Each structure stands twice: as structure tokens, then as C-alpha cells.
Amino acid sequence: MTTYNTAKPKFVEVKGTVLAYLDFGSTAKSNVPLVFLQHFRGTFDHWDPELINPIAAVRRVILVDNSGVGKSNGSVPATYEGWAQNIIDVIQALGIPQIDLLGFSMGGFVAQMVTLNAPSLVRRLILAGTGPSAGEGVEAGDPSALQRLAEAATETESYNAFLSAFYSLSEKKQQLGAKWWHRMNGARVDRSPYLGPEGTKIQIGAVVRWANREFSNEGSYDRLHEIKIPVLVANGDHDILIPSVNSYVLFKKLVNADAHLHFFPDTGHGFLNEYADQFSKLINIFLDA
Template identity: 25%
Template sequence: MPQLEVDGAALTYDDEGPRDSDAVPLVLIHGWTANRHRWDHQTAHFTETRRVIRLDLRGHGESSGAGARTIEALAEDVLALLDHLKVDRFVPVGHSMGGMIAQTIALAHPERVERMVLVNSIGRMTYSRGRGLLMGVSTLVPFKLFVAANIQRAFAPGYPREQVRAYIKASADTPREVVMTVYGAMRAFDVLDRVGEIRTPTLLVHGYHDIQLPVAQMLRMARAYPDAVVRIIDAGHELPVEKPVELTSALDRFLTHQDPKPQHG
């Protein structure tokens, strides 16, 4: 797999699909402790008609590097890769933390963002009492237990247990320093009061059963977006793998302008 050296990290990425397509390239950005393969279904679908770029963020998957201390640093990595590939305008599609990165890019470089898709993502992390307690003791419990507790609750009830266990193992293989440092970056992320500045058409697609980043928090954010379409899917936090067909269909409709304009008020 190709890699790009960026600020002490080797970023592994895929760059697939036709270069001569009129469609703006998609840039798929995964979430915390995940990797670019979260997007396998969407990649297989969209590379038939457009260029699709996806990467393992630093310290995740097949990319090396220490954990990023800010979401802005991760956004800079994504932009460095796109500059290397000579991609100017694009559509960022971000899942969870990847959506935080997408919003950061849209705020800093609106001229480069054609459209934007946020999957199970929000502008500010707020916590239930139970979530706050888990976070408070996160540095005290064994690392694998911390990861398992977070990943287990990311899936909606009824998702196959053996698949959940596989995702827990993959997440626990991410270096502890990366997991905890990036976790702190997510906790510090806050653009909720600025999302009204994002003028690009945006799709907010969320799992109804998401207890990591509850749908109510996304809807609070959606009210501030000037041009947003909202889709709620019967899934948990891991939409790209829980309901890949439904998510891909929602993306397809949005990217081909088949969604109606949102109604405000």
C-alpha cells in the first residue's frame, strides 16, 4: 500500500477510482481506533464512478506515528495527503472522529470542500453521567477493558457478537498512547458554536441507537447548519459496518442531488 511521510508519521492510504470522472473525489475519514477498512462497502460502490481516497490516520491501522493531540493536527495530515495527491476540491465523508476532522477542514478551508457528509458525528462531545464516569476512570482501568467497554457500546443491540469481538480486538491493537491521546483530542474538540459558518451542503446521517454520540446531540448541531439534510438510520454508532447498504444509499442520494432541500423553522 502507498504511504506518505508526514511530520513523523507514515500514512497508509488508498487512492482508487477513475481520474477522468467529472465527479468530485470523495475523501473517507475513519473514527477513533478504527481504520480505512470501515469504508470497504462505500469504497467498492463509489470507485465505479469517481475517485475515492481513504487513509489510516496516524497511529491507526497500517499507519505509524504517535497519537495526535488535537483534531486540527489530524486535519492537517489529511490535507497534506490531498496536497500530495494534487486534490484541490473534494467531499469529506467523516465517521465519528472523522466527522470532527471534516468539520475542522470545512471551517479552515471552505473553498476546498464541495459538499460534506458527517456520519455519527457531532460538533461538541457532551456526556451522560455514566459516560462521564467511564471517562473519569479511563486511565485507571486496564487498557483492554477500557477499549472493550467503548467498542461494545458502539453497536446497536442485536449486532453479531463475534463481529463485535473482532472490532474490539482490532481497536485494542491500536497503541495505547495513540488511543488515549486521540481520545483527549476528541474530548477537547468543540466547534458547536461555529457550525453556522459552514455554508457547504452537508448530510448529517446518524444511527438512531447511537449511545456514544446520541442522535439528540447531532440534531442540536443540525439546527445551526444553514444547508443540511438529516438522515436517521436504525443502527448504533458504527453505521458504516452495521448498515453499509443503507449508508451507501444515503450518500448516493445526497451526492447526486436527489435529496430535497431541508425545511427550517
């Protein structure tokens, strides 16, 4: 069976833009694919194989590069509504009637908007290391950590920025982060680089709008009650990029969803890599329930 390591990019044109995706895995348990949406500056070549492959072993998975990112052409959208519409368009162009959806970090912002704007499309939703748009109780992350991620240009700068933002600074946790970095970077050939400076600037602009109540009509905070499907909210208990309390706020705002909340101990934004084995099992259990 094709794995994350061996899956070949595929392409679909939507509204004049060619978007790249990976589509692989098993249909042993379900014909509903799980679609993954990636973090700030990341592409579909920046997932952890130890997270993806145990899920692909039992279900079909689709990893998408949004427009202007990775192997997709076009422009990076200026809002997460725009990001979400691209995902909706891709799924419809592929003729898939329904999906499960996982959004990590910034991808979680997009996943919320996909679910809100195309509610019949999403069967179950997983929101990892993310939070709602601006609203009461939502806290800002460490701006210096985001700045380091945004400005990293070399391999060493990226390594240092991601390990300091995703993992605690203890020697043990940094060693775990180094293992993740090497297995991620060694998983696939012909990998895309992290998003470049111009696209990163647009992504930061989208983050600013998401975090500003002046643009609440573009966000999720005031609409989360509209979600009426099973939702799994997960994070580390000490996330400095999107503070862990935001996951709790998100969970509490999902008043009409069958919502579940899971915090992984002594970890931060990179919990899904540090606890890849446990989290992949939790995802499969949640989707099969």
C-alpha cells in the same frame, strides 16, 4: 477494478511525516474523490466493505491513516485541528484541488475542522455518527462504553467492546454486529491493529478538549455557521457513544449550509454498517445531486 479488499497502501510525505492511504475506485461519475476519516482507534483497515465498495464502484475514494495511526508514522495529534491539518496537507501533497469528505464518529470531528479551516477544499460534507464540539445542547456519551473501547487489548475484548458500543444488545442486533465484525476483519490482508495504548491516550485527550468549552477556540460549535456547502448529517436513532441528539444539534447549527439530516431506525453508532447498503446509496445520491 480495484476494490477496498484489494487496494494496496500508498504513502505520501508531508512535513517530514509519512502518511499511509488507500486510493481506488471509479471516476465514472465524478473526478472529485470522497475522502473517509475513521473512528476512535480505527485505521483504514477497519471500514466495512459493504459500505465502501458500492461507493467505490462509481467514484474514487481515498481512505487515510492519520499520523501515528495504522500504517502512518509520526505522532498522534493532540487536537482535532492538528488531525485536520494533516488531512489538508495530504490532499494538497497529492495535488487534488477539491474533495468530498466523510467523517465517522471522531473522524467527523476532524472532518468539521478540515471544512472550517480549508473551506475551498471541501465540495460536499458527510458527518456520520458525530456531533459538534462542546456547546449548548451537546450531550456526553456513555463513558463506560468509551472506556471499554479504549481498554480493549485482545481480539475478544475488542469484539465485545465494539459490538456493545455500536449495536443494541438484543440478540438480533448482536447477530448483525457479528456479521459486520467478520466481514470487516476478513476484507483485507496485512491489516493494521487498532491504535495502541499510548496513541489511544492521546486520542482520549483530544476528545476531552473537544468536549470542553474551555477549548472552544479549537472546536467547531461556534463556527458551524461558516460552513456554506451541502452537508449530510446521519446517525442511528439510539447512539450511546455520541448521543443522537448531538447530530440534531449539529444539523441545527449549520444555518448557512444546505444541510440534510437522516436518522436510521432502531440502531446506534454502527448504523453505517448495519444499514451499509442503504447508507452507501444515500451517499451516492447526495454526492451526485
